[in-house]
Amino acid sequence: xxxxxxQPMPAPTNLRDWLPRVQTGDDDAARFVVTQLHDHVxxxxxxxxxxxxxxxxxxxxIFLKTFSRLDQFRGEVPFENWVARIAVTTCHDRLRxxxxxxxxxxxDLTEEEQRFLNETPDxxxxxxxxxxxxxxxxxxxxxxxxxxxxxxxWLDLDQKTIAEVCALTGWNGGVTRIRxxxxxxxxxxxxxxxxxxxx
Numbered sequence: 001x002x003x004x005x006x007q008p009m010p011a012p013t014n015l016r017d018w019l020p021r022v023q024t025g026d027d028d029a030a031r032f033v034v035t036q037l038h039d040h041v042x043x044x045x046x047x048x049x050x051x052x053x054x055x056x057x058x059x060x061x062i063f064l065k066t067f068s069r070l071d072q073f074r075g076e077v078p079f080e081n082w083v084a085r086i087a088v089t090t091c092h093d094r095l096r097x098x099x100x101x102x103x104x105x106x107x108d109l110t111e112e113e114q115r116f117l118n119e120t121p122d123x124x125x126x127x128x129x130x131x132x133x134x135x136x137x138x139x140x141x142x143x144x145x146x147x148x149x150x151x152x153x154w155l156d157l158d159q160k161t162i163a164e165v166c167a168l169t170g171w172n173g174g175v176t177r178i179r180x181x182x183x184x185x186x187x188x189x190x191x192x193x194x195x196x197x198x199x
Contacts, residue, residue: 016079022170023070025163030170034063040080041087048091058094061147062087064169068150093146140190148183155180 015036021029041062045055066083073082141149154160154168162173169176 016073016075019070019073019079022067022167025167027166027170027172030067030167034170037063037080037083041083044084044087045091048088049094057145057147058091060169060171061094061145062090064147064150065090067170068168090146140187140194143190144183144186148179148186151176151180151183152187156184 015033018029018033022033038059041059042055045058045062049055049058062083065086069086073079141152144152151165154165155162160168162176165171165176165180166173171179
């Protein structure tokens, strides 16, 4: 890490001292925090999830939540403990989500949502501000993992830039683009499946 004049910046001695840099979009600081907490978070994930799940996928979600909530960290407990709480809660949420992730059918939609879908025949997922569009999009989003939902909301609904999302997640631009592409592909597949269920 360097200042604008290319002089090395002194490394903080405490993990929480890196957090302001993460919040300002410092990629090196974000990577450092992830590296320091990786094993700690992985142990929590492996202890709370069935072995068939991909721990790395869930760990990414945990770090995404951690970085997006840094403004909520008050320093009343060690930062590692605060992240552990997020990790445990995220694991429990994933287990509940796996049991309850819905698959929407035509009959599940309101008349207004059905009419909106009929008026949007292509497979492009609408992101306009109409009430029908957002209600339908919210339903389809529930079929995605929380991290995928967050990416679509940030990039497509909130119109955040790739750089802004990288600052929130600690990912680099390439990783963010790949994950966003996968999330959009899944959402389009859910959209097509819903269209195909029309009577």
